[in-house]
Amino acid sequence: MMKKISMICLAFAIGSFQFVMAQDTSMNEMTIIQEEWGMAKKEVIGAYMEMDDTKAAAFWPVYDSYAMERKELGKERFAIIQDYANVYENINDAQAIDLTNRMFKNNIAIEKLQLKYYKKMSKVVSPVEATKFIQLEKYMETVIRSEMTEIIPFIGEMEGARN
Numbered sequence: 001m002m003k004k005i006s007m008i009c010l011a012f013a014i015g016s017f018q019f020v021m022a023q024d025t026s027m028n029e030m031t032i033i034q035e036e037w038g039m040a041k042k043e044v045i046g047a048y049m050e051m052d053d054t055k056a057a058a059f060w061p062v063y064d065s066y067a068m069e070r071k072e073l074g075k076e077r078f079a080i081i082q083d084y085a086n087v088y089e090n091i092n093d094a095q096a097i098d099l100t101n102r103m104f105k106n107n108i109a110i111e112k113l114q115l116k117y118y119k120k121m122s123k124v125v126s127p128v129e130a131t132k133f134i135q136l137e138k139y140m141e142t143v144i145r146s147e148m149t150e151i152i153p154f155i156g157e158m159e160g161a162r163n
Contacts, residue, residue: 042067
């Protein structure tokens with residue numbers, strides 16, 4: 001199961017980066033990508049969680065609320081990455097400060113959101129089931145971030161390649 005999850009995360013990360021780096025993309029394309037990912041992600045979560053009908057009936061509405069809020073933070077993260085992609089070759093101090101602060105704020109907002117929904121999920125399914133979800137969410141997040149790190153150039157990396 002984890003190998004399958006890793007492959008889904010990898011496909012999303014690669015597709016996301018290609019989306020971010022393409023200069024002629026629109027918000028409509030981002031919506032399509034996120035909706036496709038959300039559906040695939042929901043299927044993975046359902047298979048991993050293995051909940052009976054009663055727990056599933058309690059879990060999915062809470063998850064759907066989480067996913068809607070998380071989607072907004074995902075859009076924000078895409079915007080930060082897009083902004084980085086536009087300036088990383090000639091980034092200045094002000095841009096570096098802005099991008100770094102925005103990324104920290106986004107990371108903190110995601111952590112707070114996950115804690116908020118962990119508490120809600122613990123009440124409707126169980127703390128163990130909620131932890132299981134958070135573990136999977138963190139795993140997928142880590143795989144995606146790892147792949148993005150492999151793909152996104154470091155500041156100055158392109159300059160070193162030109163010399």
